[in-house]
Amino acid sequence: MNASASPTRSLPPSGWRTRDIVVTAVLGVAFGVVFWALNIAWSALAFLGPLQNLFYGPWLIPAVLAPLVVRRPGSGIFAEVVAASVSAILGSQWGVIVLLYGIAQGLAGELPFLATRYHSFSWPVVVAAGLLASAAAWLLDWAFFYSEVAVATQLVVGALMAVSGVVVVAGGSIFLARALREAGVLEGFPGPEGSAP
Amino acid sequence: MIRASSRADRTAGSPLGRASPLVTLGVAVAWLIALATTSQPWPPVFVVVVAIPGTLAFGRVAPGDLARGLAPLWLAALLVGFFNALLSPANGDPAAAVLASVGPLRVTVPAAGAGVALALRVVAIVAVGVGWSRVTDPTHLADALAQQARLPERFAYGALAALQAIPWLADDLVALREARRTRGLRFSWHPRVLVGLLVLAVRRADRLAVAMDARGFAAASRTRYRVIRWLPVDALVAAAGVAVLAGILALR
């Protein structure tokens, strides 16, 4: 490693500063801890059957919140996978399968931001992210846990999850990103949602 | 109590503990996907019969520890089975024998059978998941992701460093709950609690990132203190995993 005059020379090409990586990962871990605390409540909701998924929202927030905060391509999937890993490694009752969910939900939530090449963080983009993340969860649940349930019922569940995706996931992520900004802890990250970075 | 790692020390030297987490993860994921392709009851039974004794014998996981991990699954399995049976399209088949009916709701025998199969699938998914979590060490996993899967190591080790914050974040949650009580507010999942937790998380992440930069984390490449190599046990675990996978597919 030779000396160089540029202060950014030794930064890796992806453009992720250490701060971006660690803030994204710790956001994921914080949600992992919240999931852990919510797990008991979630199990108690099992009596709702497929309708339980209405309350799926919190599990999808990292996928949408991290891109809003960190604004680096891949931040949504990274945060969601880290959050899922906390569940998988610390032994939530679901284990490995949570990782599959994390990858799928993170990837789905990431897509709308990638489609705008991380230039737009406006309502429609965030809502699309919330909807896609919900859709991923819905399809996986269908495949793994409710494959015997009639298609008509699945569609009703899907519609309800879409509502949750808009209100809880998109709305919740925007609320939290704004609250973090107002608390003054996001200095050094690109500007408020809706604007180009 | 929430911990930064769930793996017991004696598991580290066991065959499943020494195998690359990528191999055990790959095997587990392959089984889960195979299970999702079938509605038969026997494949999940087979997986449970393999996974639980396998974890105990080859992962040296304490039976009590495994039992505690599996404890919450029974109710979930019952409920998933119940709803699949209740909401199955097979209930609309007028020719099928009716097992039970309450008012307009009826559950037919084929629907009940499908419900049982899905309940067993839940048991299998959880058994595999809990087993994997008990034999997997986060540091080992991060090393494998960086060195064997060749994922960018700054992300693997950044995530690993973030995992160390788990006990502190759990304490933050307790402190926020106590702060609400001392102000005369009842504890609930008030959005401000989540905001408070995330603010503390970002603060801690900022400090952690500077500390990591100060220790050379921004460097474009690193040397390795822990070197992970492919071992014979990896081939054995993979072979056993494929054999079980073949069994699952054969039992469909």
Add this chain to the structure above:
Amino acid sequence: MATDTTPGSAPVAVVARGLAIAYPGREVPAVSGVSFDLPPGHCLLVVGPSGSGKSTLVRAIAGLVPWSVPGRLEGHLSVGGIEPGSSDPARLVERVGVVFQDPSSQLVMERVDDDVAFGLEGRRWPRPAMVARVPAALGEVGLAGFERRRTARLSGGEQQRLALAGALAPLPGLLVLDEPTANLDPVGAAAFGETLGAIRTARAATVVLVEHRADLAWPLADLVLALGSDGLPIAVAPPAEMLSRHRAALVDAGIWLPEPVRSGPPHVTPRPPPSMPPPPPGLPIAVAAGVSFGYEPRRPVLREADLAVAPGERVALLGANGSGKSTLLRLLVGLLRPTAGTVRLAGQDPARLPARRLARLAGHVMQDPERGFLAASVEAEILAGLDATERARAGDVADALGLPLTRFGARSPYRLSGGEQRRLSIAAQLVRSPLLLALDEPTFGQDRRTYEALVALLRERVEAGTAVIAATHDLRFASDLGGRTVRLEGGRGRPEAAPGRPLAPGVVAP
């Protein structure tokens, strides 16, 4: 760079000329006009009131500004011939080791040896050199044999020494320490100080140290840089000259100074309490009788502890980390339920009281104020959970604590300085005029000015009839509070010296 010889660097010289550092987006620099010459192997102590920019300055000296810590460098700074603001960060990072204040945000690995090796990996040490160096670095900080221990299971003092081992492992030419003992109890701080003393004696590295514990830090220093609250230097001088020529200016700025050496225990200026409370009239306000508690089964933190607090009484609760001080406070104010024994607050079981009622009987000020903030603004923070009468009082309480709502009301609690955050967390409790105020380590990280304001405020509350109980490591505070001291040992409470009598020097059986 990875060669056969062991990597590492010789002690470096640090030179600053008219150095200024500004936060991004702010015109006025946080620190400015800093000039000094620190020869290789010498120790610079940086002192100043909170908010004087000490941390920012030492982060710049460590080469972290601007690429890791945002900020703008002006003037001249050279560390071993490298200019931090203009060089490739990797070149400087290789020569510098840094220890920060908070163990929870600088340990990155689960196992001790992996954590020490973390910094070596980033500096591209060859593996055999790492394998040899890790145990040696642990030995240097008194943690030999700790290799496979889990970092999360270490005590706070051990964690800080582990952080020091991680910083020392790459054999840095410059060691930067930013309040490394701020979160430690006296025992942990003393052990850390001893390790630092050995480094200083060996002249193994140049040292830049920020430290509030004057008695620990000043004997280590070759040169002292004192910053005023405006971020401008008061003086740069060797310690003896600083104390003889600039004492008044340092005292004025609210900087802690080392106490003159005395014989006997290192207890500071015991002063008679201004007014001893009269003997408990009638029932005590808070009682713990035979109280036991543990967070995990079979690992009790408190065992059959007894304590009674009279109305208007002052109690300082002493004891090592882990002796159960914080736990006892939380039991008294109804945040925890004892596993055995009884707790009574104004004759009732506080753990069973509804939150609304409890909040009017007892206040609890936690160690880290940030952890208890619930609102987006200072005003909302004080008003949280208040009824109409109390709301009317909020403005007066805020004024009394130096947080006038006209100026601070709309600010984010997280954007206040450390001292302001502490006062806000106290204001949010005092606004209900609780009968008992429990404070957990209220003097951590306070400069002398905010410390004196806190002591005066607590005395005032006691005059007004509030009982105050404080868990503290700070023997000076225990004395200045002017009441009774109780020492927790092995999970049991033991009444200690009468007010004013010297206390045992911070050594407590585990």
